[in-house]
């Protein structure tokens with residue numbers, strides 16, 4: 001390929017396939033530009049993005065406030081490590097803590113969701129002096145060694161063999177199954193509050209209250225993996241502390257995806273009591289807390305606030321649910337806010353393809369009957385109408 005010369009879609013595909021490992025099943029489009037809820041492809045087509053680049057584009061693609069902040073930061077300082085103080089990092093940490101439930105008073109920055117979960121589990125083990133972590137069938141926590149060992153979903157633990165010891169499985173939503181394994185060896189109970197990849201599975205608010213009680217009673221740490229549910233996706237800043245959790249705030253919340261609007265960044269929010277046990281060198285990462293990522297965090301949170309995106313999620317979710325009643329093939333609508341699973345009687349893959357043919361990007365799940373929607377938080381009612389009309393035309 002000659003630098004600076006435009007290449008065709010076929011050439012892009014041939015080149016990616018030749019030089020990259022074949023680890024992903026890709027849609028037959030090449031994303032070139034994004035604006036809000038829209039993606040423009042290399043051949044000039046326009047797609048409605050209801051998948052948000054895998055739940056990452058929370059503020060929408062290339063939100064002007066985020067882009068401006070990143071442009072400014074890029075000209076000022078791209079990176080320096082945690083060995084120096086930084087105004088940009090100070091602002092990001094303060095802003096993130098300010099939108100979190102009051103009990104979560106300190107943050108550790110890293111680079112991805114899996115890394116946030118690794119650090120969350122490590123902190124729980126350090127805090128309790130125990131080894132075992134309970135996670136749930138259907139939960140997904142990432143692909144690094146400890147996180148994949150905590151992932152009792154489909155093939156993942158198998159891929160991660162040999163698994164890290166110290167992982168116990170319980171059934172999501174079933175408190176008796178937790179009771180059966182939550183003994184004095186358990187450092188933490190960790191869960192995706194809404195199991196996205198499994199097919200957008202939810203649990204009753206009482207389940208979270210019961211988990212909180214078990215942890216309090218047995219001296220274990222409660223961790224919410226909010227890599228998908230965090231940063232506004234459910235119509236609240238976090239699932240933690242919200243009505244769907246019966247107001248329960250865990251000891252640690254892990255975050256990534258939408259936190260940097262596309263700039264890779266992960267984080268663990270922790271309580272004072274966990275924070276007080278963490279000493280110098282207990283955790284660390286070169287890139288965590290770098291200035292470019294920190295500028296993205298602050299601008300992301302500001303954009304969500306300024307554009308009142310949380311209110312938008314709640315309003316547009318109501319409209320979407322209402323309109324979906326017109327589609328008789330939709331058996332149920334699962335989830336909350338903009339983390340929704342549309343359940344069909346038949347395979348969702350066919351509908352995914354039908355929608356893609358109609359220039360709408362959606363997601364599938366490990367439950368073959370579920371189509372996932374993880375749109376930017378700025379999705380409006382007009383785009384919802386467009387989607388529902390397209391969905392109806394698929395049948």
Ligand SMILES: Cc1ncc(COP(=O)(O)O)c(C=O)c1O
Pocket residue numbers: 112113114115117140141142143192196225226227228256257
């Ligand atoms: C709930 C959850 N946790 C953790 C991860 C891992 O995040 P990352 O891919 O950034 O490592 C994901 C990724 O999809 C996720 O959905």
